[in-house]
Amino acid sequence: MRSRVVVLGAGFGGLELTTILSDAVGDAVDIVLIDKSDAFVFGFSKLDVMFGRRMPTDIRHPYSDIVKPGVRFLQSTVRSINPAARRVVTDDRAFEADVLVVALGADLDLSATPGLVEGGNEFYSITGALALREALPRFETGAAIIGVTGKSFKCPPAPSEAALLLHDYLTSRGQREQTEISVVMPFGTPIPPSANTSQAILSAFAERGIRFVKDSLTKALDPGRKVAVLSNGTEMPYDLFLGVPVHRVPQVVVESGLATDAYGWVPVNKKTLETTFPGVYAVGDVNGVGTAKAGVFAEGAARVVAAAIIAQLRGGPSPEAYKGAGACYVEFGRGQVGRVEVDFLSGPKPTGTFQEPSEALVAEKANFGSSRIRRWFGQPLQ
Numbered sequence: 128m129r130s131r132v133v134v135l136g137a138g139f140g141g142l143e144l145t146t147i148l149s150d151a152v153g154d155a156v157d158i159v160l161i162d163k164s165d166a167f168v169f170g171f172s173k174l175d176v177m178f179g180r181r182m183p184t185d186i187r188h189p190y191s192d193i194v195k196p197g198v199r200f201l202q203s204t205v206r207s208i209n210p211a212a213r214r215v216v217t218d219d220r221a222f223e224a225d226v227l228v229v230a231l232g233a234d235l236d237l238s239a240t241p242g243l244v245e246g247g248n249e250f251y252s253i254t255g256a257l258a259l260r261e262a263l264p265r266f267e268t269g270a271a272i273i274g275v276t277g278k279s280f281k282c283p284p285a286p287s288e289a290a291l292l293l294h295d296y297l298t299s300r301g302q303r304e305q306t307e308i309s310v311v312m313p314f315g316t317p318i319p320p321s322a323n324t325s326q327a328i329l330s331a332f333a334e335r336g337i338r339f340v341k342d343s344l345t346k347a348l349d350p351g352r353k354v355a356v357l358s359n360g361t362e363m364p365y366d367l368f369l370g371v372p373v374h375r376v377p378q379v380v381v382e383s384g385l386a387t388d389a390y391g392w393v394p395v396n397k398k399t400l401e402t403t404f405p406g407v408y409a410v411g412d413v414n415g416v417g418t419a420k421a422g423v424f425a426e427g428a429a430r431v432v433a434a435a436i437i438a439q440l441r442g443g444p445s446p447e448a449y450k451g452a453g454a455c456y457v458e459f460g461r462g463q464v465g466r467v468e469v470d471f472l473s474g475p476k477p478t479g480t481f482q483e484p485s486e487a488l489v490a491e492k493a494n495f496g497s498s499r500i501r502r503w504f505g506q507p508l509q
C-alpha cells in the first residue's frame with residue numbers, strides 16, 4: 128500500500144515539501160495537499176500590489192495548475208487535527224495519514240490592536256494590500272507610520288522595505304517634501320542578526336529622511352485623535368498608518384494541542400522538525416524552531432522533512448539536521464535590491480551576511496520567484 132502523506136497548507140513549506148516528495152517518490156506515496164485558498168501568492172507580491180507595481184491578477188498562482196505524480200490538491204478548510212491519531216477533518220472529508228505535516232503558517236489578528244481596523248491599514252494580507260492600492264493615492268500630506276504591532280512577525284525586512292518603497296512612491300508623485308515617514312519596530316536595529324544589513328538600511332533611512340523608532344511596538348491607534356500609542360506610552364500623530372498586524376498560531380492548531388496557546392508557536396525537535404507526536408511535523412511560520420518567519424526558512428524545513436520521509440520509504444541515511452539558514456532579498460527602492468543570508472541555528476547565536484543593493488539582485492529576486500513557480504506548479508511566472 129502507498130504511504131499516505133497529508134500536508135496541511137500549500138504555502139512555501141507545503142509546496143516545497145510536496146514537490147520534493149513527488150519528484151523523488153511520487154510512485155510510492157499518496158500525497159494530499161490541502162489549502163483553504165484557491166491560489167498561492169508570494170508575501171513580497173503584496174508590496175508590489177500596494178505600490179501599484181503589479182496588477183492583483185498577476186500575482187496569483189492557482190493551485191488547479193498543480194499536476195504532479197502522487198499529489199492531489201484539495202481546496203478545503205481544515206477544521207480539526209488529531210495529532211495522536213494523525214487524523215484531520217476538513218469541510219469536505221476526513222483524512223488519516225501515515226505522515227502528517229502541518230504547514231498552516233501564521234494567522235493575522237487585526238483585532239488584537241485596538242483601532243487598527245477602524246483607523247489604520249495593514250499590508251500583510253492581500254485584502255490589506257488591495258485596500259492600500261486605493262488609499263495611497265489619497266495620502267498627499269502629513270505623517271505616515273509603518274508600525275509593527277507584535278514581536279513575532281513574518282519577514283522582518285518587510286517594514287523597512289515598505290518605508291523605502293513609500294519614499295519612492297511619494298517622491299515620484301512630488302509629495303515627499305510635505306510628508307514624513309517613520310518606522311516603528313520592536314528591535315534595536317532593522318535586522319538584528321546582520322549588523323551590516325541593519326547599517327545599510329539605517330543609512331538609506333538617514334539619506335531619505337526616514338525616522339527609525341527602535342525597540343517599540345504600536346499597541347493601539349486612536350482614530351479620533353489620529354495618534355498611534357506605542358508600547359512605552361509615547362503617542363505619535365499619523366495621517367496614514369501602515370500596520371504589520373499581530374501574528375498568531377492558527378486556532379485549529381491551538382485546538383489540536385500542538386500549540387499551547389495563540390502565541391506559543393508549535394514546539395518541534397530543532398533538528399528534525401518533528402512535533403512531540405510521532406509522524407507529525409510542523410514546518411514554516413507555524414513552528415517555534417527559532418528562525419525568523421520567512422518563506423526561505425519554511426522551505427529549508429520542508430527539505431529536511433521531505434528527506435526524512437524519503438529515507439523512511441527508500442531506506443538510506445537519516446537526513447542532515449535542520450540549520451535554519453536562508454537568504455532574503457531586501458527592497459531598497461530606487462530600483463535596487465540587497466540580500467541578507469542568515470544562519471539561525473548552526474552557532475550559539477544567529478549570524479548574517481549582507482550583499483550590497485544592486486540591479487543584478489533585482490533580477491536574482493525575480494528568478495527566485497519564477498524558479499519556484501516553475502518547480503511547484505510546472506509553469507513559468509508571467
Ligand SMILES: Cc1cc2nc3c(=O)[nH]c(=O)nc-3n(C[C@H](O)[C@H](O)[C@H](O)COP(=O)(O)OP(=O)(O)OC[C@H]3O[C@@H](n4cnc5c(N)ncnc54)[C@H](O)[C@@H]3O)c2cc1C
Nearest residue numbers: 136138139140163170204205231232282411412421422423
Ligand atoms: C509583505 C511580506 C513580504 C514578505 N517577503 C518575503 C521575502 O521576501 N522572502 C521570504 O522568504 N519570505 C517573505 N515573506 C514571508 C513569507 O510569505 C512567509 O514567511 C511564508 O509564506 C511562510 O510559509 P509557510 O508555508 O509557513 O506559510 P504560508 O505560506 O503562510 O502558507 C500557509 C497556508 O495555509 C493555509 N491555511 C491556513 N489555515 C488553514 C486552514 N484552517 N485550512 C486550510 N488551509 C489553511 C493558508 O491559506 C496558506 O496558504 C513575506 C511576507 C509578507 C507579508
